[in-house]
Amino acid sequence: AQKITQTQPGMFVQEKEAVTLDCTYDTSDPSYGLFWYKQPSSGEMIFLIYQGSYDQQNATEGRYSLNFQKARKSANLVISASQLGDSAMYFCAMRERGYSSASKIIFGSGTRLSIRP
Amino acid sequence: EAGVVQSPRYKIIEKKQPVAFWCNPISGHNTLYWYRQNLGQGPELLIRYENEEAVDDSQLPKDRFSAERLKGVDSTLKIQPAELGDSAVYLCASSGRDRANYGYTFGSGTRLTVV
Numbered sequence: 001a002q003k004i005t006q007t008q009p010g011m012f013v014q015e016k017e018a019v020t021l022d023c024t025y026d027t028s029d030p031s032y033g034l035f036w037y038k039q040p041s042s043g044e045m046i047f048l049i050y051q052g053s054y055d056q057q058n059a060t061e062g063r064y065s066l067n068f069q070k071a072r073k074s075a076n077l078v079i080s081a082s083q084l085g086d087s088a089m090y091f092c093a094m095r096e097r098g099y100s101s102a103s104k105i106i107f108g109s110g111t112r113l114s115i116r117p
Numbered sequence: 118e119a120g121v122v123q124s125p126r127y128k129i130i131e132k133k134q135p136v137a138f139w140c141n142p143i144s145g146h147n148t149l150y151w152y153r154q155n156l157g158q159g160p161e162l163l164i165r166y167e168n169e170e171a172v173d174d175s176q177l178p179k180d181r182f183s184a185e186r187l188k189g190v191d192s193t194l195k196i197q198p199a200e201l202g203d204s205a206v207y208l209c210a211s212s213g214r215d216r217a218n219y220g221y222t223f224g225s226g227t228r229l230t231v232v
Contacts, residue, residue, distance in 0.1 A: 004159075035221070042225070043228060044223065044224075044225040044226065045160070045208060045223035045226075047221070047222075047223075091160075104150065104162050104165055104173065105162075105210075109157075109159050110158070110159050
């Protein structure tokens with residue numbers, strides 16, 4: 001069965017520092033996708049970055065990058081030069097069966113990131 | 118283009134009362150999902166629709182929860198009667214062939230408080 005594990009319930013980081021949020025996953029499907037979402041206190045789920053299991057390079061989106069280590073089944077999110085507005089909950093998520101609109105996403109338990117000025 | 122629209126944004130009700138949430142997905146998205154997110158946890162799937170058919174409702178507490186998606190577009194999630202433990206954020210998401218956000222777009226959610 002598919003599973004997402006986030007072992008850091010909360011993190012505090014100084015503004016402008018880089019931060020790594022950990023995520024490990026478990027699946028027997030060779031075709032899957034990994035997501036990171038940001039959820040501010042307002043509640044909406046904001047898509048940050050996506051990594052496909054067959055992608056050769058690590059995904060990057062602006063200040064966000066995904067450190068994808070397939071053999072270790074880890075997909076850590078790296079935020080460079082953190083900003084106060086990065087304070088939020090961050091969820092790692094996975095979808096099996098490749099790119100299929102009919103696949104459901106499962107989520108980890110989240111990491112609450114707090115940026116100190 | 119409008120995203121996934123949910124209403125109401127917030128709802129406070131007394132226990133044993135009924136409540137309903139509404140979701141309008143992105144135009145053309147055939148798949149619609151309802152997730153429940155308890156405080157401090159990740160969202161969990163309640164039900165998934167393919168057009169108007171519920172194809173995965175294994176996690177939906179059917180004794181008090183019901184959902185429908187008429188004409189394969191808008192969807193309504195209902196709880197009757199509500200219990201204190203139903204307090205949560207209810208998120209709607211849709212997906213389709215346009216691959217926006219790599220397949221998933223979430224609404225802003227409905228925050229339900231049962232008192």
